[in-house]
Amino acid sequence: MWNLFLYHLASGHAWFSGGAVFLVVAALDAGGFFDTRRRLASAARILLIIGVILAGLAGTSPSLWLAVPLLVCCVGYSCIGFCHRSRRLRLGLAASAVALVVAGVLVELPYHFPSLPQAPRPRRLYILGDSLAAGVGIKEITWPKLLAERTGIQVSDLSLAGATARNALRQQAPALERSTDTEAWVLVEIGGNDMLGGPTADEFGEALDRLLVIARGDPASPRTVIMLEVPLTPGKWAFGAWQRQLAVKHGASLVPKRVMAGVILTDANVLDGLHLSQAGHERLADLLIPWLGQP
Numbered sequence: 001m002w003n004l005f006l007y008h009l010a011s012g013h014a015w016f017s018g019g020a021v022f023l024v025v026a027a028l029d030a031g032g033f034f035d036t037r038r039r040l041a042s043a044a045r046i047l048l049i050i051g052v053i054l055a056g057l058a059g060t061s062p063s064l065w066l067a068v069p070l071l072v073c074c075v076g077y078s079c080i081g082f083c084h085r086s087r088r089l090r091l092g093l094a095a096s097a098v099a100l101v102v103a104g105v106l107v108e109l110p111y112h113f114p115s116l117p118q119a120p121r122p123r124r125l126y127i128l129g130d131s132l133a134a135g136v137g138i139k140e141i142t143w144p145k146l147l148a149e150r151t152g153i154q155v156s157d158l159s160l161a162g163a164t165a166r167n168a169l170r171q172q173a174p175a176l177e178r179s180t181d182t183e184a185w186v187l188v189e190i191g192g193n194d195m196l197g198g199p200t201a202d203e204f205g206e207a208l209d210r211l212l213v214i215a216r217g218d219p220a221s222p223r224t225v226i227m228l229e230v231p232l233t234p235g236k237w238a239f240g241a242w243q244r245q246l247a248v249k250h251g252a253s254l255v256p257k258r259v260m261a262g263v264i265l266t267d268a269n270v271l272d273g274l275h276l277s278q279a280g281h282e283r284l285a286d287l288l289i290p291w292l293g294q295p
Contacts, residue, residue: 018055129159
């Protein structure tokens with residue numbers, strides 16, 4: 001049950017459930033439902049606050065131009081406007097908050113339902129990654145190896161345990177720079193170690209920017225790049241914001257964070273709460289195959 005709750009947060013689903021709770025309560029309040037139901041009104045106010053907290057804890061990184069007014073309006077309505085005697089004040093604050101909640105949902109939706117690559121599968125795939133790709137044992141068949149077995153793609157696994165965006169530039173990217181295969185694809189699984197300790201978000205963003213430039217290769221004939229979005233922990237939203245901004249900048253396809261979150265937060269898929277078991281490698285390979293083009 002605890003893992004389901006953590007998945008709800010890390011996947012970003014809590015952004016939508018928190019928004020749904022807020023919209024339902026605000027709609028009932030606008031219609032006067034709580035005017036004569038004071039006990040229900042008290043419970044509903046708590047639900048409003050829970051909805052705001054859920055959305056805030058979700059692993060979602062909205063732009064500041066949306067996040068700041070959204071937070072101000074939602075808190076203002078929850079604490080002041082909800083069930084206020086002045087109907088004008090109540091509806092005014094409710095309308096502002098509802099409009100921004102809807103905007104927040106609409107902005108976030110495309111990241112949860114992206115389009116899969118429609119191009120044919122590549123002959124070769126380079127993988128830049130950390131221990132989630134490299135593995136931690138000698139007997140395991142990692143998901144990069146499974147991708148090669150199941151798709152027939154020639155997989156060049158450059159991943160290294162403990163990798164961050166900065167040391168991937170030194171230790172993994174040179175192989176890509178030497179490659180002249182412009183038809184190869186690149187899959188980037190980097191960011192977990194950056195988020196859990198070490199560089200700041202801006203340092204991560206700078207290194208990831210340079211890494212994606214190398215991954216794309218010749219601007220006249222760029223490679224296709226796929227990047228796994230990192231499930232975020234509270235307070236680390238800037239790391240996710242950098243991933244999203246740079247995916248747009250470099251034309252990379254972003255695999256939704258719910259994919260990695262769903263694998264890691266299933267006990268059978270991990271050895272120590274993070275690193276993948278054989279079942280975890282099998283599961284992640286299954287989920288990534290549709291992202292490798294059309295067979």
